[in-house]
Amino acid sequence: MKPNKIDQLYFSDVNEPIRLDRREFLKKLGGGIIVVFCLGKLSLLDGWGQNDAADELNFNAYLRVKEDGRVDCYTGKIEMGQGIITSLAQVLAEELEVPISSVDMIMGDTELCPYDAGTWGSLTTRFADPVIRAAAAEAREILIDLAAEKLNVNKEELTIEEGVIFVKNNTTIKTTFAEITKGKKIVQSLSKKPSIKTSKEFKIIGKPTISADAVDKVTGKAMYSGDIKLPNMVYATVVRPAVYGSKKLKVDASGLAAFEGIQLIEEEDLVAVIHADPEIANKAAKKVKVSWEAPEARADNESIFQYLEAHIKDSNVYEEAGNLEIGNKTSTKIIKTAYQDGYKAHAPIETHAATCYFEKDKLTMWVSSQTPFGTREQLANTLNIPLENVHIKQIFLGGGFGGKIYNQQAIEAAKIAKSCGKPVQLVWSRKEEFMYDRFRPAALMNVKSGVDDKGKLNLWEFDIYCAGTRGTKLFYDVPNNRTRMFNEKNVRGDSHTNRLNNVSVHPFGTGAWRAPGNNSTTFARESHIDTTALAAGIDPLEFRLNNLKNVDMIVTLKLAAETFGWTRKKEDGHGYGIALGEDAGTCVAILAEVFVDKSTGEVTPIKMVCAQDMGQVVNPHGATVQTEGGLTMGLGYALYEDVEFVGGKVKSKNFKNYTITKFSKTPEIECVFRDKMDSKPQGGGEPAIICVGGAIANAVFDACGARVNRIPVTPERILAAIKK
Amino acid sequence: MKQTISFKLNDQNVSVDVNGDESLLTVIRTYLDKTGTKFGCGLGDCGACTILIDNEATRSCMVIVEDIEGKEIITIEGLASGEILHPIQKAFVTLDALQCGFCTPGMIMNALGLLIKNPTPTRDEIIYGMEENLCRCGSYNRIIDAIQLAAKEMNQKVKI
Ligand code: FES
Numbered sequence: 086m087k088p089n090k091i092d093q094l095y096f097s098d099v100n101e102p103i104r105l106d107r108r109e110f111l112k113k114l115g116g117g118i119i120v121v122f123c124l125g126k127l128s129l130l131d132g133w134g135q136n137d138a139a140d141e142l143n144f145n146a147y148l149r150v151k152e153d154g155r156v157d158c159y160t161g162k163i164e165m166g167q168g169i170i171t172s173l174a175q176v177l178a179e180e181l182e183v184p185i186s187s188v189d190m191i192m193g194d195t196e197l198c199p200y201d202a203g204t205w206g207s208l209t210t211r212f213a214d215p216v217i218r219a220a221a222a223e224a225r226e227i228l229i230d231l232a233a234e235k236l237n238v239n240k241e242e243l244t245i246e247e248g249v250i251f252v253k254n255n256t257t258i259k260t261t262f263a264e265i266t267k268g269k270k271i272v273q274s275l276s277k278k279p280s281i282k283t284s285k286e287f288k289i290i291g292k293p294t295i296s297a298d299a300v301d302k303v304t305g306k307a308m309y310s311g312d313i314k315l316p317n318m319v320y321a322t323v324v325r326p327a328v329y330g331s332k333k334l335k336v337d338a339s340g341l342a343a344f345e346g347i348q349l350i351e352e353e354d355l356v357a358v359i360h361a362d363p364e365i366a367n368k369a370a371k372k373v374k375v376s377w378e379a380p381e382a383r384a385d386n387e388s389i390f391q392y393l394e395a396h397i398k399d400s401n402v403y404e405e406a407g408n409l410e411i412g413n414k415t416s417t418k419i420i421k422t423a424y425q426d427g428y429k430a431h432a433p434i435e436t437h438a439a440t441c442y443f444e445k446d447k448l449t450m451w452v453s454s455q456t457p458f459g460t461r462e463q464l465a466n467t468l469n470i471p472l473e474n475v476h477i478k479q480i481f482l483g484g485g486f487g488g489k490i491y492n493q494q495a496i497e498a499a500k501i502a503k504s505c506g507k508p509v510q511l512v513w514s515r516k517e518e519f520m521y522d523r524f525r526p527a528a529l530m531n532v533k534s535g536v537d538d539k540g541k542l543n544l545w546e547f548d549i550y551c552a553g554t555r556g557t558k559l560f561y562d563v564p565n566n567r568t569r570m571f572n573e574k575n576v577r578g579d580s581h582t583n584r585l586n587n588v589s590v591h592p593f594g595t596g597a598w599r600a601p602g603n604n605s606t607t608f609a610r611e612s613h614i615d616t617t618a619l620a621a622g623i624d625p626l627e628f629r630l631n632n633l634k635n636v637d638m639i640v641t642l643k644l645a646a647e648t649f650g651w652t653r654k655k656e657d658g659h660g661y662g663i664a665l666g667e668d669a670g671t672c673v674a675i676l677a678e679v680f681v682d683k684s685t686g687e688v689t690p691i692k693m694v695c696a697q698d699m700g701q702v703v704n705p706h707g708a709t710v711q712t713e714g715g716l717t718m719g720l721g722y723a724l725y726e727d728v729e730f731v732g733g734k735v736k737s738k739n740f741k742n743y744t745i746t747k748f749s750k751t752p753e754i755e756c757v758f759r760d761k762m763d764s765k766p767q768g769g770g771e772p773a774i775i776c777v778g779g780a781i782a783n784a785v786f787d788a789c790g791a792r793v794n795r796i797p798v799t800p801e802r803i804l805a806a807i808k809k
Numbered sequence: 810m811k812q813t814i815s816f817k818l819n820d821q822n823v824s825v826d827v828n829g830d831e832s833l834l835t836v837i838r839t840y841l842d843k844t845g846t847k848f849g850c851g852l853g854d855c856g857a858c859t860i861l862i863d864n865e866a867t868r869s870c871m872v873i874v875e876d877i878e879g880k881e882i883i884t885i886e887g888l889a890s891g892e893i894l895h896p897i898q899k900a901f902v903t904l905d906a907l908q909c910g911f912c913t914p915g916m917i918m919n920a921l922g923l924l925i926k927n928p929t930p931t932r933d934e935i936i937y938g939m940e941e942n943l944c945r946c947g948s949y950n951r952i953i954d955a956i957q958l959a960a961k962e963m964n965q966k967v968k969i
């Protein structure tokens with residue numbers, strides 16, 4: 086079919102403008118059956134799709150049944166360990182009736198895949214799944230139509246199994262996807278609501294499925310951005326200041342004379358060296374003397390909370406109900422506490438990396454980024470070239486957790502490549518990773534609660550600094566409540582974006598960290614619920630059940646408590662703790678058991694149970710792996726992780742002085758999910774982690790009577806709290 | 810100063826002309842194009858770069874290449890024979906003991922070093938032996954289970 090014919094096809098079905106580059110890319114896809122549609126048309130999916138009016142109308146292919154019968158699935162999402170390479174293939178295989186092994190996932194390639202804002206916020210399963218299911222259902226219909234024609238039978242007589250289309254009561258009359266698609270190029274746009282399967286019909290969705298990428302990852306074949314090697318490639322090392330935010334004053338590169346083949350790159354504030362050997366580049370970079378003007382230190386990791394509270398004066402009310410005064414009067418006990426949470430690093434094992442080359446003025450890049458399309462845009466803007474001149478290629482990420490959405494390394498690599506005219510690889514050192522990470526911001530939460538003599542919550546005042554609104558909608562039943570976000574005036578969005586006189590209140594970059602803000606606020610809320618329950622003299626589980634209004638949350642909590650065995654006998658020195666939370670549409674309840682050594686304050690996590698209501702669970706096995714991972718990572722922020730700094734000088738530079746969870750501190754973990762196969766899938770990658778801080782702090786209190794209102798809950802803080 | 814260093818890599822004799830103080834990690838990845846071994850810190854803190862030198866699990870980022878003249882190196886690429894995975898690799902796949910997979914080659918090589926020394930480790934011995942290998946994705950429990958599973962299969966000498 087000629088391109089202009091394809092155009093016609095588009096326009097007859099989709100009366101929206103199509104960007105030229107999108108039409109062009111169809112040519113690149115080759116033959117077979119291609120199902121396309123427009124984001125703006127997602128209303129067809131009955132509210133299942135991500136249909137934001139602000140989304141650019143964009144015409145995209147979602148899948149292609151290739152001429153060999155295999156299926157390409159295109160998604161702008163990336164795989165960073167969250168398992169969507171498997172779960173997306175599963176939903177496609179389900180609707181299209183093919184074995185999952187015949188699906189090839191094409192992910193995050195900006196020339197082949199549909200535009201995508203980024204892989205974050207546990208959105209993939211919620212929003213990409215329905216789209217791919219719809220596209221696959223549509224493809225199934227087309228294939229059946231074509232098969233009916235080919236076999237000369239009524240399409241009602243046909244069915245598909247494992248990529249073979251056959252007559253229901255005469256399996257000898259059959260054809261395959263490969264036979265039907267051979268030599269064809271059919272572009273079909275989604276025009277009506279596709280009929281997708283109900284849970285009763287599922288064969289693959291809901292079935293535990295082993296990761297599709299596992300074999301590549303255990304054999305070393307899986308490629309990450311730093312594994313790409315290009316002919317004549319050079320390795321870059323950037324010369325960094327000691328203090329974040331420093332301005333370059335003077336460069337003395339005379340020390341480079343001692344190195345053969347070294348080249349200095351200076352592009353505005355960026356100073357780097359390149360060499361064909363990465364270690365020589367590293368050594369040479371140390372010999373470049375740059376004088377920097379460092380910003381003045383305003384706070385350190387101890388004084389930061391006072392600093393934030395003193396400097397952020399404006400606030401807005403996020404949620405309120407009833408009357409606080411009445412709440413005060415009707416409560417017999419009033420409890421006020423301040424909770425604090427220090428900065429946290431993402432600390433993926435893969436540091437930020439990018440490999441790239443220019444061909445004339447077209448840039449091609451492999452980059453560890455959660456936002457390939459965002460990277461493309463940033464690069465086009467920085468280099469002042471059209472979007473089409475930037476191509477981001479598919480690659481695995483060695484972890485992201487929200488830290489790889491800013492792409493500083495991509496911009497640095499591209500500038501260096503442009504300047505030197507050679508292919509460039511830039512892999513950040515661990516120290517750079519700690520300095521230029523966009524940390525989870527330090528947060529401060531002031532909570533005031535009131536309870537009556539029957540144990541009913543009557544008052545809840547929640548003041549939040551630097552943690553944002555995510556997950557803070559009150560799911561406890563408190564008639565008089567108010568939640569405020571402390572923000573500079575006229576600052577829109579969440580309070581973690583706090584800026585004063587246009588300067589961030591934080592001494593270095595901050596940003597999204599697996600369930601942004603929600604870890605901090607959930608820790609504060611759930612600690613305070615326990616403190617209030619204690620004041621009321623009621624068991625923390627019973628107190629929560631008495632004061633909850635959200636039915637899903639109640640069911641989830643009961644499921645967790647049953648699985649954990651809340652009433653089972655406690656061993657000496659052990660404690661149990663609960664925390665509840667809501668994130669990305671998912672209800673989470675965690676029950677934790679810890680052992681605390683009262684003489685050293687050392688905490689050993691013993692067991693964690695996590696119950697979640699995440700709607701439809703596409704891959705229960707994958708969801709379990711994700712949840713276990715979230716809980717394990719979460720223990721790090723709960724017990725050890727704390728970025729130490731003086732102003733913009735980050736003192737936590739490596740894993741020796743920034744401890745994350747290790748083998749010996751990982752407890753037995755049990756994950757349970759509410760079975761809701763016919764409902765929409767909700768987020769899964771992030772929610773579980775939000776409750777770890779609260780559950781651990783509450784369990785520590787239960788074990789030894791130390792109430793620590795600041796995470797991480799370190800041995801020193803525990804010992805100090807015991808003494809009180 | 811460049812020197813020629815020869816050693817055995819995954820059963821093949823190799824020679825490289827490099828500065829003797831280059832880390833083995835850089836040499837394997839950059840000069841010998843075996844990128845399965847990962848850089849996670851370059852400081853000996855994370856274990857992503859673990860390989861075997863004469864059957865001993867070692868952080869390749871902490872070894873300089875002139876020290877391995879004549880030695881035998883095994884990296885993650887040297888474990889499977891063709892399509893047939895090593896029992897540890899197979900156990901990692903079966904139990905899904907990985908997420909992003911970046912720590913995985915180092916985990917598997919460290920586990921192999923451990924099982925060569927101690928073919929029947931207890932759970933605690935596995936934890937002790939693996940403790941300094943970091944996994945930010947939090948796959949630790951599955952990794953322990955995978956090592957136990959692999960140990961069983963290796964001891965039964967069942968060919969898988
Ligand atoms: S890279 Fe060698 S221990 Fe981290």
Ligand code: FES
Nearest residue numbers: 908909912944946
């Ligand atoms: S699987 Fe990602 S660091 Fe271990």
